[in-house]
Amino acid sequence: MSWLPIVVLAAITFVVAAFLLRVGRGGWTILGATLLFGLAGYALQGSPGQPAAPGEAMQEEPIDGELLVEARREFFDTSQFPSRWIVTGDSYLRRGDFERASGFYRNAVEENPQDTEAWLGLGIALVEHADGQLTPAALHAFEKAQALEEENGGPRYFLGFAWLRAGEAERTFELWREALLAAPEDAPWRESLALRLMRLESMMRPADAAE
Structure with missing residues (x-):
């Protein structure tokens, strides 16, 4: 070792x-x-x-569900409330009950297959329910969210975060870079994402030099 x-x-x-x-x-x-x-x-x-x-x-330390909800909401208009299914799912996500949360997010996408935030919430909940693993179902949810709203950085951000937890920092960098390139100039989350991308790049440099 x-x-x-x-x-x-x-x-x-x-x-x-x-x-x-x-x-x-x-x-x-x-x-x-x-x-x-x-x-x-x-x-x-x-x-x-x-x-x-x-x-x-x-064993990885569990992630605070409240922070997951807040991080997801950064990529959407906070002046508009999500659907009732998402609101209920968020309540379970905050408690760390990812299995029940994913059930409510599924109800949301069944009711409205065009709901980007519902698909993104489902992907996040499925990853956490699998202890941080990117399952095929979670990947499908992220891809659906991205296809519905190409300019939204949320799907690529959380997909990249899942890869980062798996030790695939290069995949994360590419996804976050793509999200930044596709982001509207006036997106409120653009500056925050750019900063996180810069931090990730700076942390990857020592590893590249070691190789």
Whole structure:
């Protein structure tokens, strides 16, 4: 076992906190110091050369459902309320009940197959229900949302975030770059997405240099 997976895991943890959980710039120093402290402790007491125990998988910390709802709503007109099915699904998403949330989002797309936000909500809920894994059903939901509203950056953003959690930062970069290129000039989320793309690019550079 090499150090690379451990360093990549630390980088992904930082990206999750900085991009989706939106830890403020003032908190980056503390977050970075915490991660470095953990790596230093592992260097002193850990055994990176020893094989992992069989049958043990690393568990990812659950993501706050409230933050997922807020992040999704950034890509839509907040002056207009979503459908009743989405509102109910959001209430379950906030509680972390992703299975029930996905059921209500399915009701939303069945009632109105042209509802971009319903398809996006369904994709997000399905990914979380699968513990962060991008399932075929979730991928289909993201693709439907993107096909309905090409200029909306939400589907590419959350699809890219799913790939990022899987360690596919290059796919994430390409999706977020495509979302930015397709975004209307006056989109309220454009600046935020551009900033996240720049952060991701800067974090990818050390890994590219190492290769």
